Amino acid sequence: MSNSDTSVKPSNLLEWLSVLETRHSKEIDMGLDRVSHVKNKLDIQYGCPVIMVAGTNGKGSTCAMLEAILMQAGYRVGLYSKPHFLDFNERARINGIPVNDEIFVQVFDQVEAARGDISLTYFEFTTLAICKLLADAPLDVVILEVGLGGRLDAVNVIDADVSIVTSVDIDHVDYLGDTREKIGFEKAGIFRTGKVAICSDPQPPQSLIDHAESIGADLRLFGRDFNYNGDKQQWNFGGREQRRNSLAYPSLRGANQLLNASAVLAALEALRHELPVGAQEVRTGLVMVDLPGRFQVLPGRPTVVLDVAHNPHAAATLAQNLDNMGFHAYTYAVFGSMLDKDIAGVIAQMKDKIDHWCVCDLPLPRAATSEQLLHSLQSAGVLEDKEHSLQKFSNPEDAYTFAMSKAGENDRIVVFGSFLTVAGVMRARRNAQS
The missing domain is CATH 3.40.1190.10 (Mur-like, catalytic domain)
Structure with a gap:
């Protein structure tokens, strides 16, 4: 047309x-x-x-x-x-x-x-x-x-x-x-x-x-x-x-x-x-008042937090909110981002809060690839050892499914970095319930 x-x-x-x-x-x-x-x-x-x-x-x-x-x-x-x-x-x-x-x-x-x-x-x-x-x-x-x-x-x-x-x-x-x-x-x-x-x-x-x-x-x-x-x-x-x-x-x-x-x-x-x-x-x-995706803590175990934080200012607030939540043995991240965001700045606020990173591609041409996110994490000094890991996925749904399969009931999963990251996980949860 x-x-x-x-x-x-x-x-x-x-x-x-x-x-x-x-x-x-x-x-x-x-x-x-x-x-x-x-x-x-x-x-x-x-x-x-x-x-x-x-x-x-x-x-x-x-x-x-x-x-x-x-x-x-x-x-x-x-x-x-x-x-x-x-x-x-x-x-x-x-x-x-x-x-x-x-x-x-x-x-x-x-x-x-x-x-x-x-x-x-x-x-x-x-x-x-x-x-x-x-x-x-x-x-x-x-x-x-x-x-x-x-x-x-x-x-x-x-x-x-x-x-x-x-x-x-x-x-x-x-x-x-x-x-x-x-x-x-x-x-x-x-x-x-x-x-x-x-x-x-x-x-x-x-x-x-x-x-x-x-x-x-x-x-x-x-x-x-x-x-x-x-x-x-x-x-x-x-x-x-x-x-x-x-x-x-x-x-x-x-x-x-x-x-x-x-x-x-x-x-x-x-x-x-x-x-x-x-x-x-x-x-x-x-x-x-109710608003999806803004430090939204879902019911059940492991604890799942959805937050659309996609810039350093929002990531700093998310990190502070995570600190106020109480004890969790391990924290998994499902993380996807647009390429034009300050990815290094977001990671700097969040890297000490996350034990296991599940980075993912997003369904937009201007999104950062999981490979680019992995490189940003490594450049920020995020290491892989017995207590820490880095994994790549082709979409948020797969990253979330993997995190759920690995997380224990005393762990938590934080989904952040973009509206599309949170939306992908919301979609995966809706499909699982339907």
Whole structure:
């Protein structure tokens, strides 16, 4: 199908996704001109508050907490998050339920008709489709997760009422720059004049602060405009005009979740007149929130941990969380990564936590091969002896099956390095249960 051929339309979601994966010349093609033009033709407008979330790590957790709390408060909530693990439908949820295939096909047809001769990447096309279906749904609030960076990300064609940047660290250097200052500027691109702009990174780059001030955004910084404190039982949030005390810890595990939760409560403070939320609804939402693949500890023995950590910042958090878990005799890793990631930096954070490495290929051309990962581990000084091993596998499923066959009931298996690594293991577990 050529870029301008609309005569033969795919008839189902799988056909549509297959077409979109191969249609555009580049997988990532930064810039908003093409997307903005199609957005205007689609007349995407929101009649409710929009919250946009960007950041190197913590985006998914922040979006999930917002969704859970607002649903507990009785609001009709639309969420766009990415990437998906097993089914594309996971990317768009209305009141916690993934949008069905038929609605996706209808809105894909609308984007196809609107784009004319304009070529769109898979991400741009699907982003426009999801933004359109959420705009047309009867919703009280919409939550949009940025894909890459912020300023030039397709999601940024939408003007948010509240924007959150969760964290700023080194990732996607080919597109965003190689310093926190450059990356901070890119992420600050989601801020809007006169609108609330929240940053929960304890050390925000000066570039982010400067950009927010230069455009006249209402910047709210962690430690200056909002904060938290707590003990082992509960925690408290303090914002500019709102305090919330005796809060339950989020059900999401991990060292940074109170930072993410604080950003969520700062956003709800900013929207307290449009979307009032009570104390009990916050408590229940934090307890009820669920997010696959973010330090997700599965039931049973051996212990299995799924974590999408794919950069040094996230790997450091994962390592800290593993230290807090208690004793395990041996730890096995199922590890696969994209080649453009800081693989050496990830390994540096994790190498002292792992006894047996099961490295794997991933089903994308830009993924690192298991051979490359093996070489990176050896270069980092990871040795093979009676207590340590290195194994290569052609996919995450085989690596996980091997680890399960070797691990004792007092051992643990940590699956990390990429969404695709975690998705492969999720798929293997689903197939084993079906």
